[in-house]
Amino acid sequence: MNQSIIRLTREISELNKTSDLSIAVACRDADVRNVRAVILGPPDTPYEFGFFEFSMKFGRDYPAKAPAVIALSTNSGRTRFNPNIYAGGKVCLSILGTWRGERGEEWSSAQGLESILISIQSLMSSNPYENEPGFENANQEHDKENKKAYVLKIRHETLRITVIARLEEYLGINADGTLQPSPAPPDLESSEDGDTSLADLEGSILFEPFKDLCKRRFLWYYDSYMTSITAERPKVTDGQVFVRMPFEHSGNTMEGRFYYTELERRIKLVRERLDKETENWAAEGAIMAQRESGVAANLQRQYEQTVEYYKKSDSVTLDIELVDKNPFLWRVTYFGRPMTNLDGGLFNIEIAFSPRFPIEHPRARFRTPFYHYRVTSDGVPCYTVTKTDEGRAHIDAIIHLMEEENGPYDPRTQVNQEASKLYWGTPEQKREYNRKLRRSVQASMDYA
Template identity: 45%
Template structure:
């Protein structure tokens, strides 16, 4: 690898990190930046809505004279073609990559780079991907367009979300039964062995819900449920995947949206209905299958419970991390002291922070609403749970006090970005800005509370209703401290 190529890629990666995108993510090894992995979440309001799609980028020795080789990795083990331009075998057809002839002026040039490649791929994940196929770009038959969208919508959740997260979590879909919400063994009497990976659950097929944790309907869970599960088709990911932790955190923020998509489609499409076959699908380069949204809904719920259980497991494991005097235990205590000192010197910071049971891996802090804002007078308690591998594994954050906000799920999980992921103060300040600032971001990929976002970005009367709901939320928050 020449110095020129190294300098070029290093510069691009630096610029990418300085301008983070809510839907584009990179992972690479500093010792070999010629091979990069990327994850793109599907744009909202498309059949790919918030799906998690991975790609590999292999850069040639004469880059940027020649483009990198790009391969799609989310293909259901080369069985599923997610787009007319993204083949089941992983080929990505784009003129700037030299994999499609394109029109004059659309070919690769040294002006292109990592960002333009990812944005070009993301543009393929459109609201009408059927029209990406040459010769069908002017298709006006709405039945064909929507029928093609429907199966992509289903497979986005099945393959890029359910299969993917189940692989990360070690959920065995081949087992005849999966039981959760109970401390007893599964009815089948089997369980998998514990996993040593810090990114996985304890490996048991019995997933226990923390006491008082609300389920997807908002009510506390006290009973177990048993589901028959269909076999899962193994994907190309594993618990050691570079995006494992990121995928779990994104799942927690997008869970309600995935379930909303499932329930909406379930009302329209009967389970067992076969997929529509487009005229340009052939041989192994297609998307075959049947709809089964009932199964997907259950699988999503099991995944949600498993990730929530992971957080509970971290708290239990933290006792060992503390007793072993781990470096991270000392690091977190030191960061807490620095933050508390910073807050004392800056009296305008409306945050109170403490450890739960003197545990450096479990922080609780109270956010005070900004005067003259929707949250004026509000007090919101937030829990932040750390893993011993922080910052490689980012903290799990949740509002313990109900929070009504476009960027906070109904379950209390905030969508936020942080420029210094290893600095806890930056995490807390990013979360505080959600309460401090009344105006949510316009990017729809950050709108994780469906009902709240519809009101806020709706009519003037709907906006007023949103403001009323936020003020009521602030008023009621005091009750949780009495």
């Protein structure tokens, strides 16, 4: 095997094993040289929690030579998201050889897939206007207004293009709220054992490796998106034209108008549609269970094994049952551990499994109140898991989230904004956080 393929395969594998919430990569098994990547817009920037996708083509001379990188999140070539990320997809970076840099900034074989993606992510700063070469020599007074105007339009288009339009496409929604004609789904009962393999599914649909990832992250960050819309709307008026930057020119610009009222309507519809999709999993799964499909049998077996595992466990007390005897919908009842902030609590968590599990990850939701900085205001837990095809691994990850004390600060996991501000605030704010947590623990008993 070519040495470049060996190295690239290793780099992709290592990236996929990490719990990095900012970067994900994928490729077809038979086409490892053509990599797709998605970068999550960094917190506290106008790119915050946007989904920016890139295509990366690695030659046979990799790592001696850098890959060719093309930005895909450009609104079909109409939107330039950064002075260094063009509407046509060009990414200007010295390590890629697409921009002149200082000595030592050019490509070397010591660099690789991860360093490229981190370099691109570094362009998505809180003041991207300053990325333009020659900025330091420009009219500083005039640039103050341009910097503000540039941030305003990037934030709007990040929401509109990389979040809302992307999710609308995934969910089959037109911008006006109507539904797109649904393509015929792959036959879930087509093979001899009643299942469609991963290879069969990938061959029958477009290669969309981040479809499920973006849906799950959207549920995590929905409150953040709504908060951003609320905060940004008073700064502009609907219909206000974007300000053109000095470095933008025809064919390589970010043109448009602000319409936050419309964005709010569209993002709420995306959320409704995504919640409905999750609800429909149970109905689809019930049909598959009646047909005794392989996916249903696998989940039934996993459920039984998970129940037995926790019966023998002394470290945690919980009950697990199938809702309406449906192996695609698990209800977990967690009993708060004595002598902790969760003492006396009785928490119900529903885990919905997709008929395409494990291609699509399960979606969990607290059905009882739980005030936590890593649980959204409507109960969606923000967690990561390595063994995505094991139902028990998802339960373990949620329990770890609930019981963790003094976890590391990571703004990408702070999905309850009010709780996060209190938890990471002053000692008095931390006490207020604990009081609200305890009140949610007490309230959980009312739902028992």
